[in-house]
Amino acid sequence: MQIITTIAELREQLKQWRQAGDTIGLVPTMGNLHAGHLQLVTTAQEQVKRVVVSVFVNPMQFCEGEDFDCYPRTGHEDAAKLQTANVDIMFKPSTKEIYPQKPLTTVTVAEISEDYCGASRLGHFDGVANVVCKLFNIVQADKAFFGEKDFQQLAIIRTMVADLSIATDIIAVNIVREADGLAMSSRNGYLNDEQRLQAPFLYKILHWAKDELLLRALSFKEIEAQACTLLALHHLEVEYFSICRQADLQAAEENDTNLIILAAIVLGSTRLLDNIQVTLN
Numbered sequence: 001m002q003i004i005t006t007i008a009e010l011r012e013q014l015k016q017w018r019q020a021g022d023t024i025g026l027v028p029t030m031g032n033l034h035a036g037h038l039q040l041v042t043t044a045q046e047q048v049k050r051v052v053v054s055v056f057v058n059p060m061q062f063c064e065g066e067d068f069d070c071y072p073r074t075g076h077e078d079a080a081k082l083q084t085a086n087v088d089i090m091f092k093p094s095t096k097e098i099y100p101q102k103p104l105t106t107v108t109v110a111e112i113s114e115d116y117c118g119a120s121r122l123g124h125f126d127g128v129a130n131v132v133c134k135l136f137n138i139v140q141a142d143k144a145f146f147g148e149k150d151f152q153q154l155a156i157i158r159t160m161v162a163d164l165s166i167a168t169d170i171i172a173v174n175i176v177r178e179a180d181g182l183a184m185s186s187r188n189g190y191l192n193d194e195q196r197l198q199a200p201f202l203y204k205i206l207h208w209a210k211d212e213l214l215l216r217a218l219s220f221k222e223i224e225a226q227a228c229t230l231l232a233l234h235h236l237e238v239e240y241f242s243i244c245r246q247a248d249l250q251a252a253e254e255n256d257t258n259l260i261i262l263a264a265i266v267l268g269s270t271r272l273l274d275n276i277q278v279t280l281n
Contacts, residue, residue, distance in 0.1 A: 001083045003090045007138050010052070010091055014139065022049040026141035026168070028132060031055040032072040033081050036176035036184035040145040041085050043173050052139055053082055054091040056098060061127030072186065091139075098134065107133045109156045109163070112249055116152050116240055116262055117273070128153055129160050136161075136168050143169045147176070149183045151260060151275045155249055175274075177203070183274045190270040199272060201234045202265055205241075206276040209261050213243070213278050220252055231265060239264040239271070246277065257281070 004010045017024060025048035027040045037053075044051045055078055062068035075092065082090050106126060113125035136144065146154050158170050176184045181203035182196075191199060205227050212223045220243045228238045244251060246258045259278040264271060 001079075001087050001090060003079060003092060005092055005094065006097060007093065010089065010138065013089065014052075017050050023142045024048060024139065025051045026135065026139045026144040027051065027053045028135050028144065028146075029053060029055055030057045030071070030186070031078050032074050032186040032189075033078045034176075034184050034186065036147055036149070038081065038085055039176045040147060040173050041082070041087060043171065044143070044145045045086070047171065048141075048143055050088045052089045052091055052141065053087050054093075054135055054139075056091075056093055056131070056135075058098075058127060058131040059095060060099075060103075060130055061124050063121045063124055066121075072189065098131065103130065106130055107160060107164075109160050112152070112159055113156050115249070116242065117264060118152070120239060125153070125156055129156060132157055133160060133164070133166070136166050141168050143171050145171045145173055147174075148172050148275070148277075149175045149185065149273060151262060152249060183272075185272065187270055187272065191267060195267040195270065198234060198236060199267060201236060202231065202263060202272065202274050203276075205230050206261055206263060206274060209241075209243070210276050210278050213259065213261075213280065216280075220254065227263075237266040239266060 002013065004013065014024060025044035027044055029037050041051060041053060057071050057073060059068055079090055107129040108126050109129050118125050146157060148154060154172055161168060161170055178184060180200040182188065182200045183203065209223050209227050212218050224241050224243060227241045231238050241263045242251065243259055243261050245256050246260045252259050257280045259280065260275055261278065262275050264273050
């Protein structure tokens, strides 16, 4: 595995691979890698010849008061995991390499970025869109791989790619979970022992809500309200619990069939996301 820190060196290697006819995949990450990230790598290796994993803690997507300085940076451990996984390149640029000067050009994906996480993390998705667009321009991958846990982020990236005619296919990869159902996340490490025992209840309530949707006995609003009550009873602070259309993440109506339940909770100072997809016949 090559560890590359500059855009120029990365582009030179990618140019050689393209000339050899190799297909290229990109897995963008902020490091602190876990099994969910490695599943993205495995999926990429099944679909392309060469895999680039970027490891970059992007300051533009951290809002005021968030944990940029405290965000775990585990470069040596990440490199060891990617080496074991037979990744071709670990792209680990500095902040100055990605942002040599204050960006005057920005990418904003309107509407779809404004609700859910976007409502409480103002500017977050602009930061995500900018760095992902920049990575897409640097790597020019045939395919890029994203986990479904951050489903709103995935929807924003898909929209950006379509709107800007970016020639990279977006591949969604299923959520990887702990044995008790908790969606894997770099932020799970912030949980204390008691919070770690509480956290999987979110996934249980998502399953309960899915079952209720399939039964069709309650309205969507009733399911959302009861889910919030159940989560609060287990001392989980609910930021949102929303039944949405998968296509555009707008609030689902009773005749919609392809749905996703988006949820965010706060445990102590840790914010956790999860979702579950539902198809109604």
